[in-house]
Every structure is written in C-alpha cells, then in structure tokens.
Amino acid sequence: MKIKKSPVHAVGSKSVFKASKMATKAMSLPKTLVLLRKLNQKHGMDCPGCAWPDPDKRSKLGEFCENGVKAVAEEATDRKIGAEFFHKHSVKDLLDRSDYWLGQQGRLQQPMIIENGDEYYQPISWDRAFTLIADQLNALPSPDEAIFYTSGRTSNEAAFLYQLFVRMFGTNNLPDCSNMCHESSGVALKETLGIGKGSVTLEDLYKAEVILIFGQNPATNHPRMLTALEKAKAHGAKIISINPLKEVGLVKFKNPQKVKGWVGSSTNISDLYLQVRINEDVALLKSILIKLFDLEETQGGIFDTDFIRNKTDGFEEFKKDLLSNNLNDLIKRTGLAENEIDKAVQLLKDKNKIIACWAMGLTQHVNAVDNIREVVNLLLLKGSIGKPGAGTCPVRGHSNVQGDRTVGISERPGKDLLDKLATNFGFDPPTKHGYSVVEAIQAMYDNKAGVFFAMGGNFLSASPDTHYTTQALKNCTLTVHVSTKLNRSHLVHGKTGIILPCLGRTDRIIKNGKIQFVTVENSMGIVHSSQGMIQNKADLLPEPEIVARIAHQTLKESKLDWIYLTDDYNRIRDLIEENIPGFNDYNSRINSGGFELPNGARNGVFKTASDKAIFTINKLPDYEIKENEYLLTTIRSHDQFNTTIYGLDDRYRGVFDGREVIFMNGEDLKREKLKAGDRVDISSHYNDTTRTIHSYTVVPYDLPSKCLAMYFPEANVLVPLDLHARESLTPSSKSVIVKISKSKD
C-alpha cells in the first residue's frame, strides 16, 4: 500500500484516463463504445451506479462520470464464472479472498446451489431451483418466517411484481437497502413536509442562491453532481459544505467536458467549508439558527414570516426550545471557530432560495432523524421550500432505490397501497408491519425466520455487525441471492444456498422476439426507461421473470397469470398504473421520454395531518466521548460504489493499493504517539460486547480531532446491530465510539 498527498482538484483528465483503463480492462472496445454511447441518454441505458438525475439536454461527449463507467464495466465485463470456477474454488477458499477479488472474477453464468455439508457450489437447473424455493417457502410454519430483501438496482417492473408476490404469499417482510441509507430522510421528511422524498429538481439547483451540502462526498458517490454544482455557481449560487473530512471534490473540480477542465484552472466548489465534528450537525444548525434569530430581532427581514404564519405549524414551541440552548456550548460542540459559523450566517441571512443536500453523513446516526428535521427547520424559517431554487435534496445512492419504494417495496406499507392491491387482485394483503433490515437480521439470528431471499445486493457486506449478521444468515434453512456477480453474501449461506444469476442493466431483454425495457426513478422523482444493449448468451433470466416464475411455482391458488405478465413488460406497467398513484398513462408517457412524479412539497403543498409544514424540536446527540475514545465514521473509497469494490485506490485521499487504513487527525496521532504507517487495532464496546478489528494502517488526514474514518464494509464489524437511528432503525455507521491501540504484530 502507498500513501501519497491528496490531489488539489477532483476529476479532470485523470478521471478520463482511469475510466478508460477500467473499461478496456473489463470489456472489448466495441462493447465499451456501444454501452457508453447509450449511457444515460434518452431512451438509452440508465447507469447502474447512483441515482443522480440526467439533465434535459444531454452532453454529446457522454453523459456519465468515471464511476458510471466503472459501474458499467463491472457489470458488463467479459470475464465469466461458471460451473468450472465453482468446481475449482470451495466456499472456504472463496471466503479467504477479498471482496475486490471476488468481484473481479466475472459474471455468473448459471444457477448454482450448495447444500448442507457441501463445500462447493454445484449447478442446478432453473426449474429445480424454483421448485426448491417454492417448496421451502410453502413448508414454513408462517409466511412471516421468510424475508425478502431488495437492493436499489431492481427496476420498477421487477420490484412491483416482487412486492405483489410477497404480499400474496402473506408477509410484509420487505426490508430494502433504503433501511440502511435514506430511511432517516424518509421518516423526517414525511413527518415535517408530508412526503418522504426530496423536493427539488436539477433546474432548482441552477436557481438557488445558497446550496448547503451536508455529509456528502459527491466526487466519489455521485460525481455528476459536481457538474451541476459548477453550473449552479456560474448562476450565482454560494456553496457551503459541511463535512468532517476535507474532501477534495468539494474544494476544487476540473470538468473534463470543458477545455478548461484539461488545460485551465479548476472551479472552486465551496465558498465555505465547515469541518464540523462527526455528528455535531444539530449543534451547528442550532448555532446558525440562534444567530439568525438574533438578526431577525435586531434588523428584521431575515425570516419569511408570511410563510411561517400561513404554511407552518409548531413555530412558537420550536423557537422557545431553540433559544433555551446556550450558544457557546453549541459552538464548542461543533469544533468550529465562531467566526466560521458567522460566515455561514452571513451567506444565509438575506437569501431565501436555499437548497439543502445531504447523504449518509446525516442519515446514519442514532439521532439521524433529528439531523434532517433540523435542516428542515432552517428551510422553513427562510420559506425555502415549495418555490423554484429552494428545497430539500437527499441524494440517493443506488440507481432505483427511490423507485423501488414508490412501487411498493416497504416493510411498512401504507393503507392506500394495501387497499388497492386487495381490490385489484382480490386477496387480503397482510397488514402487520414486516421487518426492516435490522429487525430481519435479529429475526434470523433468533431463528424466527428461516428463508432469506435477496433481490440483488450484497446483504452481508452492506449490513452492520458483520459477525452477528454472518451467524444470522447461517441460521437460515435457505438463502437465495439474485445476482449478476459473485459476492461475499453467497459464501455465508443457510443450510441450502442458491445463486440465481440475472441479466443486468447493460443486458438486452428480449421476450417473444420483442426487446423490452425497464423503468427507474432517479433521486429527483423523474421516471424514465432503461434498455440494455448487450445480448448476453449465458443461462441468465431477467429479474421480473425470476419473480414471476417463483410466484407461479409458490402461489398455486393464484389466479394471476404471472408468466403472461412478463411476456410483455407493458403489462406490468399497466398494473403499476392501476395501483400506484402518479403513474397515469405510464406506457405512453414513458415512451415519450419520461415524467415527473407528483411531489406536494415541490409545490408548497404539505400532506401532513394539519396540511402544514411542521417545525420540530430536535435533540443533540447524548453520548460522551471519553479521553481515550474517538468517534468513528465509515466512508467509501473512490474505487468503490456501495459494497462493490472496483479497485484498491482512493486517489482523492491519497491511498493506493490497499483499504485497511484508518484516517486520523495530526494532533491525535501525536497524543497517541503514533506516526503515519503505524498499525492499530480498533474496538467498539456497546452493551457488554467488544468488537475488534486488527492491524489497520494509520493515515494522517485533515479531519477534526477525536474523529476517525475507515472504509466500509471492513469497518462494519465495529457497528453494533442495536446501534441505530431511534425512529428509522438506520444503522449508526457514521458515529461509533471506538478505542484504538497499537497493534502487537
């Protein structure tokens, strides 16, 4: 492993070279060109990476980023793993390999099974696999003993059929990856603004006066956001970044689509960069709000009093609670100098077109819902919601994570959805809430659930408390994964483990000689189509067909002709139109280029109990970091998307050819008598259990004292299952109290 200085800007020519290298290493040149030409273009193929929206006018040079190319190359790789591979490698052998190595082996080629006591996966036919799954499901004492997980790649069509099958089977056990990322946003936004999604569109970013970016690293996680921020700045927006780590992409950006991005200077992204201590965003926001109240008192005109009076509830209680805080104590908690906070106040005070963007830096804490509600309080005071250039922007991770929720993937379905399904399909959907991810792991661990079915994803690597989750999965009688590539979750299986290999976003789906497309919803609520380009000759099935064939096999009494539905995806979209609000004329509107889903908050309509936006009273985190303790946040490397490891470099943070690192502040290094390159063990201790990982290399980094950062999935071992957001149950992966000690080796 090599540690170098971080670069001074993100993206630029290096990004183009790296993307080209990754693409051509994985795929032939003609295939690369076919895929990239259509990537994120109208009627083309949606990027299997993040959910960042596409602009109306697409660039002819290509509408994608380095990480989009990596995502495409990862999925469309020419490398293949079939029966010979699994014959050569036992599960024990594969468990010793890194996540990166597993992903590099290639695309799965045929269904595989491993049964109790076996050491190797063996091929199985599709028919036999479906019969076995149906038999195991039907043998369960209760449908609630099966868990059906969904990852955010799943298309609207597959997700709708999947939730329908699961509810006809008799359970709401539909945990999904949202439970681990933006569940806190959904809970906070539904309560305060009446819709669990963001309110802004791309156009709003270009009209904003101030854009706040909380707990986010766009250069790695949704890189095209930088292009949008550059354009917003050109239109006059000021950007305030709030992040414990100094992330190069939030400092300077070189846009490779512009000549200036190759030979000229970079664009300064942040006008103000506040390196707040990990999880002290509420303290920072309260400090800013108190100072704004002061200015409102002394000079007036700071708040949108008409908006507050006519459109909100709870203002007086909120104000009373806010002003009861001691400003100096709040500022001290943030770790920032008061004059830095004053600069934020100056940038905000006269503006009312404010957009707040955020990601996991706000959502993965015990107090995550408070974090987001406090952001909403700021927007409500300024009347910055329901108007152009203002509003909420939770930036979603996986490409259709938002769409899956919209079409019914939820362990807590609303009554409206269940009533529709009951009327239109003639059955009694279960009303009892199902398990979220955390509850599902607990249920499997406690032997209260025996079948785990995953529609995509890498559940084990995405989940907290890796050793505990491992045991939970091993307790199952059956684990099934619908996947494109081999991953760690396949290696920690139940008594029987099945891998069902599916077509991916890049693959062409043909039914009865007709090319099919699927649909997805981006982070800003726009639904559009995605059509794969590559004819994959392996023994793979598209996800909707996998669901339909399992449903057909399991639900013997079902009158629904599942197979007929998947013969033409327009039929599935017709069913979505009948059951999910906002999808009227689905097929015709999708064919005309896509459409925007209804969004009350975008238009200043708040579907809360009082039809008003709600001010809330939010708590500060209530833990204490002792002298010998630190607060650890988990992060992604630049060669990583969620749990997929594309490579071993994190060039924006200067780490090359390795991942077992811990980022530390220079003062902390001195106090601990450590130097760069030393190795440390890291432990977390919660509820009488100590979790430890060994021998991580210390890397000095620009982040506040008493704060540490490590990559997940490696650091997930340290995140206890029961350390999660109070209201949303999202694992608290961004604030874990840990101790460090010098490794003995």
Ligand code: SF4
């Ligand atoms: S920004 Fe996201 S959606 Fe766009 S190309 Fe990059 S990874 Fe794909």
